[in-house]
Amino acid sequence: MNVGTTMIKSRRSVRKYRTTTIPPHVIADVLDCGRLAPTAMNVQPWLFGAVTDPGLLHGIADLTDHGRFIADAALCIAVFGRIGETYYLEDCCAATMSMIIALQNHGYGSCWVAGDKKPYAEAVRELLNVPAEYSLVSLISVGAPAEIASPQKKRLEECSFKDQYGETKE
Numbered sequence: 001m002n003v004g005t006t007m008i009k010s011r012r013s014v015r016k017y018r019t020t021t022i023p024p025h026v027i028a029d030v031l032d033c034g035r036l037a038p039t040a041m042n043v044q045p046w047l048f049g050a051v052t053d054p055g056l057l058h059g060i061a062d063l064t065d066h067g068r069f070i071a072d073a074a075l076c077i078a079v080f081g082r083i084g085e086t087y088y089l090e091d092c093c094a095a096t097m098s099m100i101i102a103l104q105n106h107g108y109g110s111c112w113v114a115g116d117k118k119p120y121a122e123a124v125r126e127l128l129n130v131p132a133e134y135s136l137v138s139l140i141s142v143g144a145p146a147e148i149a150s151p152q153k154k155r156l157e158e159c160s161f162k163d164q165y166g167e168t169k170e
């Protein structure tokens with residue numbers, strides 16, 4: 001058994017939370033994991049907002065369509081990318097995933113809530129006073145898990161191939 005891959009495989013999006021607060025050292029460690037994610041040409045074109053203020057959590061939740069549960073979260077990390085950097089979207093998605101795994105390692109549940117391509121992205125940026133050179137890529141709602149769903153996943157054979165697509169496997 002590999003502890004790291006077991007953690008990754010057992011992650012599921014958590015949208016129901018118990019009332020709790022996240023210790024500041026945990027938030028700092030999680031953001032630090034985002035900071036150390038890979039980026040194209042190492043440009044690190046991001047800004048991470050750690051939102052714990054209940055009024056702002058409700059404000060973000062109300063702006064979203066499928067993220068209303070952010071209102072019940074202890075923390076919401078807003079990931080912004082600097083517009084104009086060619087790979088800011090990919091870079092910020094890499095950071096988002098690193099922080100989700102870090103949160104799981106600290107025992108917290110989280111859910112990636114869409115930001116990029118959403119009509120509310122600009123309103124979230126304005127709510128958090130973020131400069132216009134940045135664009136919202138993702139929101140990560142965080143809390144102590146109250147309920148963990150178990151969505152169906154594709155089998156590995158359905159979504160992978162070895163060497164060249166269509167070759168018969170031995």
Ligand SMILES: Cc1cc2nc3c(=O)[nH]c(=O)nc-3n(C[C@H](O)[C@H](O)[C@H](O)COP(=O)(O)O)c2cc1C
Pocket residue numbers: 011012013014015066067111112113114115149151
């Ligand atoms: C780019 C992206 C956007 C997502 N947006 C939302 C969202 O707005 N609301 C939500 O409840 N879940 C959202 N999710 C979470 C997915 O619904 C979830 O990952 C998927 O159903 C698989 O479940 P799992 O994370 O438990 O494996 C998003 C995930 C990704 C990667």
